[in-house]
Amino acid sequence: MNLKIKRNYNSFVQNFEIVERKGFGHPDTICDNLSENIANTLNKRYLEIFGNPQHFNIDKTLLVAGTSETKFGGGQILKPMKFVIGDRAVLLPNNEVEIICKKEVDKITTNFPRSKAIVQVELHPASIHLQEVFKQKLCNDTSAVIGYAPMSGTEKLALETEEILMKMNLPYVGRDIKVMAVRKEDTISIILAIAFIDKYIQSLEDYNEKINYVLGNLRQKTGVNDIQINPDGLYITVTGTSAECGDSGEVGRGNRYNGIIPLCRPMNSEAYHGKNAITHIGKIYNRMAFELAEEIVEIGAIESYVWMYGIIGKPVNDPNIIVSYFSHFNLDKEIQKLMKEELLWD
Numbered sequence: 015m016n017l018k019i020k021r022n023y024n025s026f027v028q029n030f031e032i033v034e035r036k037g038f039g040h041p042d043t044i045c046d047n048l049s050e051n052i053a054n055t056l057n058k059r060y061l062e063i064f065g066n067p068q069h070f071n072i073d074k075t076l077l078v079a080g081t082s083e084t085k086f087g088g089g090q091i092l093k094p095m096k097f098v099i100g101d102r103a104v105l106l107p108n109n110e111v112e113i114i115c116k117k118e119v120d121k122i123t124t125n126f127p128r129s130k131a132i133v134q135v136e137l138h139p140a141s142i143h144l145q146e147v148f149k150q151k152l153c154n155d156t157s158a159v160i161g162y163a164p165m166s167g168t169e170k171l172a173l174e175t176e177e178i179l180m181k182m183n184l185p186y187v188g189r190d191i192k193v194m195a196v197r198k199e200d201t202i203s204i205i206l207a208i209a210f211i212d213k214y215i216q217s218l219e220d221y222n223e224k225i226n227y228v229l230g231n232l233r234q235k236t237g238v239n240d241i242q243i244n245p246d247g248l249y250i251t252v253t254g255t256s257a258e259c260g261d262s263g264e265v266g267r268g269n270r271y272n273g274i275i276p277l278c279r280p281m282n283s284e285a286y287h288g289k290n291a292i293t294h295i296g297k298i299y300n301r302m303a304f305e306l307a308e309e310i311v312e313i314g315a316i317e318s319y320v321w322m323y324g325i326i327g328k329p330v331n332d333p334n335i336i337v338s339y340f341s342h343f344n345l346d347k348e349i350q351k352l353m354k355e356e357l358l359w360d
Contacts, residue, residue: 016334017353019346025317026279026340031197033172034275039189039209039255041263044122045075048097049265049288051118056103056111057290063106069140069148070103073288073296077263080130082252084259086220088213089252094130101288102140111137125189126253127211147293153330154293158323159282161303163311165272168197171236172274175204178235179228186214186224188254203240204232212250221248271300280319295324299333306335306356313348315339331357 036043049072060068081093099115112135123129139145147154165173172195179191188209196203208228215221225243232241252258266285269275282300289297299322310318318339324330337349 016332017337017350018335019337019339019349021344021346022338022340024340026319026338027166027317028278029199030278031166031168031195032277033166033169033195034277035172035176035193035195035273036268036275037176037189037191037193039126039257040192040268041077041079041190041255041257041261042265042268043263044255044257045077045097045263045265046268046285046287048118048122049073049075049099051121052099052115053288053290055114055118059106059110059114060104067290067292068104069145069154069293070137070290071101071140071154071288071294072099072103072137073265073285074101075099075265075288077257079256079260079262080258082259084212084250084252086212086216086218086250089250091128091130091252091258094132095257096132096134098134098136100136102144103137104139105137111135126255126258129253129255129258147327148290151293151330153295153324153326153328155296156324156326157284157294157296157299158321159284159296159299159303160280160319160321161271161300161305161307162279162317162319163304163307164317165274168195168202169272169274169276171195171202171204171238175206175232175236178232179208182228182231184224184228186211187228188251190251190255190257201240202238204236204238204242205245206232206241206243207249208243209251209254209256210244210249211254212252215250218248221250271304280321293330295322295330295333298330299324302333306337306353309352309356310337310339310345310349313352314343314345315341333357 076098078096080095190209192207194205284296286300303320307318307320321336
């Protein structure tokens with residue numbers, strides 16, 4: 015067991031915070047969710063066909079933005095967006111892997127009315143070395159991740175703002191919502207990019223009226239008065255996502271495992287979505303780090319951070335862990351006990 019514990023006497027949270035949340039319809043989040051859905055479906059088929067998991071890593075999905083022509087009352091798609099789904103996977107007979115990818119794209123795009131998509135699948139078997147590493151359940155990469163707990167109020171606000179907008183059930187509010195929450199001391203502001211759907215917007219005056227309606231609701235429901243929506247001006251789309259024209263997307267460029275981008279916290283660059291959950295520690299340790307951090311808070315810490323890293327070719331179940339926690343009491347023994355219980359160490 016390689017475990018290091020450091021107790022701190024002050025909170026890591028600073029006098030300011032900047033937190034982002036890329037919503038369900040943001041191109042990066044679309045890629046994350048698509049890769050994860052393909053991975054889950056493919057893994058089920060592997061179990062059905064082979065009786066055991068097979069190697070894959072589908073964490074290189076790219077969304078190439080299309081072209082659209084927006085106008086008040088409803089525009090049109092001129093060129094569909096394109097998904098390039100790539101990396102490694104054990105192939106199946108009858109081109110089934112490609113069929114699975116296209117079906118999952120169809121499921122995702124049904125959330126965006128009038129959207130169209132081209133799908134290019136570039137999944138190929140991994141090297142013999144990586145397949146052997148997978149069979150032996152060894153780390154198939156050298157990766158480091160970090161998880162923390164609890165979420166701050168600003169982080170929760172960034173996460174919940176999208177949910178509040180969706181619960182309003184406004185037909186003109188698209189699924190592509192990007193939230194930035196900024197806290198300076200005790201003052202909080204929210205900046206939003208919302209892809210309005212042009213079919214429901216009849217004029218610039220109508221657009222501004224709808225902006226003001228959304229603003230009023232958000233201020234009431236969040237308790238934050240300083241809110242801006244689309245500060246650069248008119249933002250209308252045909253489908254409700256900028257992927258139709260303005261913005262491409264890629265796996266791993268968006269939200270971390272806990273659904274936000276906490277810019278004032280230590281973060282890792284390892285994508286969670288689309289990786290296999292047998293040997294890719296970028297996925298396994300990502301989840302474990304956040305769950306362990308939460309459990310450390312449950313046993314008495316005010317705040318905790320858990321770093322985990324592994325080395326390619328080493329056993330997945332023997333990670334290196336560094337714990338840093340803020341508490342008025344020494345919890346080192348309790349944390350050691352927790353790690354032994356959770357990770358089944360001797």
